[in-house]
Amino acid sequence: RLYKGLFGTDFTDIFSGYRVFSRRFVKSFPAVSGGFEIETEMSVHASQLKLPVSEMALDYGRRPEGSSSKLSTFRDGARILWMFAMLVKETQPLRFFGTFALFFLAASIGLMIPVLVEFAETGLVPRMPTWVLSIGMLLLAMLSMMTGFILDSVSRGRAEQKRIFYLSISSGRAERQAAGQALPKSEPGKAPRAA
Known part of the structure; x- marks a missing residue:
């Protein structure tokens, strides 16, 4: 809710941790943060540039018995809130x-x-x-x-x-195929040229 209120894009879960990126996104994303708050930064980058984003529902399994989480609720929460404030300062x-x-x-x-x-x-x-x-x-x-x-x-x-x-x-070639665009034919012995 906080993310939607600040940046206006409706994500169901910006902290899912599993992302698939297009070549364009990777080349244009200037990662600044290095910790858990990078997911916030990626979502804001996509929102600011109005990039096409889709979410897929995944079934998360329960944490195995005896294992412990690396997350620290207060420390990581404070870092994410600080990142929210810095991203609002930078983008708005x-x-x-x-x-x-x-x-x-x-x-x-x-x-x-x-x-x-x-x-x-x-x-x-x-x-x-x-x-x-x-x-x-x-x-x-x-x-x-x-x-x-x-x-x-x-x-x-x-x-x-x-x-x-x-x-x-x-x-990239895979992105054009996914978009349904016709790919250039390659001649035998030559690699296809990018469009």
């Missing part, structure tokens, strides 16, 4: 920095209102540090929002480049 910076901007704006308004009410009643600003802090929070909100806008443009450009690169990679 406006949402990421906009959240911080809203937090800073709410804090700024919360600090500013009592000072403004007191100023309206007395004409004085006796709580100058609170006023300065509220203005600082307002500036942080504006800075955060501007950062989000700028990085959103950069992120869109990167996504377009990644998609163009993905499409520039020729699909």
